[in-house]
Amino acid sequence: MITCIIIEDELPAQNILKNFIRKVPNIELIATFQTAKEANIFLNETPVDFLFLDINLPDILGIDFIKTIQNPPQIIITTAYPTYAVDSFELETIVDYLVKPYSFDRFLKAIVKVEKNTQRTQxxxxxxxxxxxxxxxxxxxxxxxxxxxxxxxxxxxxxxxxxxxxxxxxxxxxxxxxxxxxxxxxxxxxxxxxxxxxxxxxxxxxxxxxxxxxxxxxxxxxxxxxxx
Missing domain, CATH: 2.40.50.1020 (LytTr DNA-binding domain)
Known part of the structure; x- marks a missing residue:
């Protein structure tokens, strides 16, 4: 089982991710957060395999938040703004960049990348x-x-x-x-x-x-x- 969390301040976007995650049997969603601060406290105490991260959070830009995480897990960016894609892929922990609205098929492609990377992290x-x-x-x-x-x-x-x-x-x-x-x-x-x-x-x-x-x-x- 691969574990994940969601960091997303918009409830409709949260619900889409939760619905997609429920359709994938080997992924377990263990927490959802609307702010980076709450998520960071959780991550310092509970390791996860990957997280879904919105770029525009109320307390910090998602790209900047990544730099504050100690031992960051794999990250799938979810955002309505494609302009951050180039900057995000300069960070090694980011495995994919989903631009809203994205389909379930596109979501699955991102999950496959996470699964392959998880296999390498033995x-x-x-x-x-x-x-x-x-x-x-x-x-x-x-x-x-x-x-x-x-x-x-x-x-x-x-x-x-x-x-x-x-x-x-x-x-x-x-x-x-x-x-x-x-x-x-x-x-x-x-x-x-x-x-x-x-x-x-x-x-x-x-x-x-x-x-x-x-x-x-x-x-x-x-x-x-x-x-x-």
Whole structure:
């Protein structure tokens, strides 16, 4: 379930959003606010996955309000003024910009962007990660992961037990995982703890052999030798 709040001072606009949200089963609206001040107090105490934010609020401009939020969630702008679109997309947390009146189909396109970003924002601890796949969180122990394979916009996590496929990029996971996960090829990130042998341009993890990319080999061998 993806959680959200609405920050919108006009009641008719609030009601439209609430009606649209009710039609999407995996979104939970947990609060609605008419002022940025009230919303900010709530956000400091309760994390949410994303929020709907009107540009023209009675106490502050929506764009300026975003800059005051500590650890801001994903944001979908809702406004009658398209002129702020360029400025808003300079802020990384803004995923879409809905100009009123917008249709339910246009609303759904914004939600899809949030869902994809939420999949990339995985929950991790020192020894486990959670993969968001088809609206279900799957817990994986890092030590069980042999390697991660990239195929266009999809990643496959290969463990001793099974495979997990999700929409994401190898680049994003390089920064999330600990240092014993190392890239040996443009399409592969491996767990160094499970290396059994290296032969030529292949590294063997259990009964799996992974190619070593030419541009990665020198740094990989240095990394491998430093772990001995």
């Amino acid at each position: 929950y991790a601890s020192n020894d486990t990660i959670f993969l968001n796949i088809d609206k279900t969180l799957h817990k994986l122990y890092l030590n069980d992961i042999l390697y991660i394979e990239s195929d266009r916009n999809y990643l496959t996590f290969i463990t001793f037990q099974k495979k997990y496929v999700l929409i994401d990029t190898l680049k994003s996971w390089k920064t999330k995982l600990p240092s014993h996960f190392y890239q040996v090829h443009k399409s592969y990130l491996i767990n160094l703890n499970h290396i059994e042998r290296i032969i030529g341009n292949e590294v063997y993890l259990g009964d799996q052999n992974i190619p070593i990319g030419r541009t990665f080999k020198s740094d990989f061998i240095k990394k491998f030798n430093s772990k001995k």
